[in-house]
Amino acid sequence: MPLSSEPKLISGNANRPLASAIARRMSMHRALNVELVDARVERFNDGEIFVEMFENVRGQDMFIIQPTSNPANDNLMELLIMTDALRRSSAQRITAVIPYFGYARQDRRAKARTPISAKLVANMLTEAGVERVLTMDLHAAQIQGFFDIPVDNLYASPVFALDIKHHFRGNIDDVMVVSPDVGGVARARELAKRINAPLAIVDKRREKAGEVAEMTVIGDVSGKSCIIVDDICDTAGTLCKAAETLINAGAAEVHAYITHGVLSGPAVERIENSVMKSLVITDSIEAPEPVANARNIRIVPTAPLFAQAIMSIWQGNSVSSLFDHETLSTIYDGFYSAS
Structure with missing residues (x-):
């Protein structure tokens, strides 16, 4: 009661x-x-x-x-x-x-x-x-x-699933969900199950903290509309590099669905200049003006x-x-x- x-x-x-x-x-x-x-x-x-x-x-x-x-x-x-x-x-x-x-x-x-x-x-x-x-x-x-x-x-994955089914209707069979690292596989798999899509992983190796030395794609992303899924995007350096790696591996296009858009420092500029077609975030964090006005950032309501x-x-x-x-x-x- x-x-x-x-x-x-x-x-x-x-x-x-x-x-x-x-x-x-x-x-x-x-x-x-x-x-x-x-x-x-x-x-x-x-x-x-x-x-x-x-x-x-x-x-x-x-x-x-x-x-x-x-x-x-x-x-x-x-x-x-x-x-x-x-x-x-x-x-x-x-x-x-x-x-x-x-x-x-x-x-x-x-x-x-x-x-x-x-x-x-x-x-x-x-x-x-x-x-x-x-x-x-x-x-x-x-x-x-x-x-x-x-x-x-x-x-956020149920809301993201609704958004993906809405915005990718007609070519949902070409969608592939991508985890940006091994630690995020469970989160990416959860979304992949909801939209009945295959899963790929971007494996990253670091030579020292804060710097990604190499990225390798695990899975065939050729011709796919790749959707990178993660919980937090801070400076967007790793995200943008992962998107570039996917394009180089043959992906047709890359999008990202991130729950919390921290987007500090040069994040917005990096995202606007990246190969990503869109970054979708929630409004869990109030979007400052540069984020709200970014051409390829979209905010879904919670x-x-x-x-x-x-x-x-x-x-x-x-x-x-x-x-x-x-x-x-x-x-x-x-x-x-x-x-």
């Missing part, structure tokens, strides 16, 4: 457009008057973060929408301070909706005398008062185990997915049904054809 008469959403400054879209989606499809809680999240002159809510949240089921993207530290502190403010205001339950979970790439000790920052962030969120986490495409699935509270990890997940959590229903693209086809009705 729902904890309160309706879920309450509050947003930090990291991605207010996504938070507003989630609220609109919930209002439109559930006949609920869901609006973002009236609050201010601002900084003092010295950079300290201050939060004040102008509505009563006592006994409410609260959902904080705040990806911890760039600037990661500021956005993480906003999330922690909002959580503390809600806890001290007697909110009944606090769920952190973190579309992009920053620090997720620091999920293990790759060498001596280094931190496991993802675990530290998990501890901080729990200690602040977060009682549940809703996120999407964690960089490593084991991060869920860093928390001693429930974690719902949504997947608000319908997160809105339904929030409703399911509030009502005590299963979230796993959202892993099925057939279920999502009704949620995304009007965006894509279900065919």
Whole structure:
């Protein structure tokens, strides 16, 4: 049973457009008057973060929408301070909706005398008062185990499957899904199964950290429309080189589907000048103007997915049904054809 008469959403400054879209989606499809809680999240002159809510949240089921993207530290502190403010205001339950979970790439000790920052962030969120986490495409699935509270990890692959079936209808038989490295094979295989496509792998060898010395394609990509699948694109160097390697191996064209478009530094320029016909990302991270205006970057919405997940959590229903693209086809009705 729902904890309160309706879920309450509050947003930090990291991605207010996504938070507003989630609220609109919930209002439109559930006949609920869901609006973002009236609050201010601002900084003092010295950079300290201050939060004040102008509505009563006592006994409410609260959902904080705040990806911890760039600037990661500021956005993480906003999330922690909002959580503390809600806890001290007697909110009944606090769920952190973190579309992009920053620090997720620091999920293990790759060498001596280094931190496991993802675990530290998990501890901080729990200690602040977060009682549940809703996120999407964690960089490593084991991060869920860093928390001693429930974690719902949504997947972008069902949404990507809908998008691919819509945009590649008529030549879906020519599509091949490609993993940009051996570590991403499971993610790529999952999408390949959803669209009934073959799978290839780009094997990369590094001579030193941050530099790819050689790439080799495992699989026959001749004449195929290759779709590179990954969870994060940061500076896009490896992605663009993988696309070039696929073209040199005989691919007809290359596209990429990446969940989280971090796209820092020279990423946008690299992508626009690359051989890729398109890069598709989600709006888990608010797109700055260069990303939004890039000629070959397209953004797919996640608000319908997160809105339904929030409703399911509030009502005590299963979230796993959202892993099925057939279920999502009704949620995304009007965006894509279900065919």
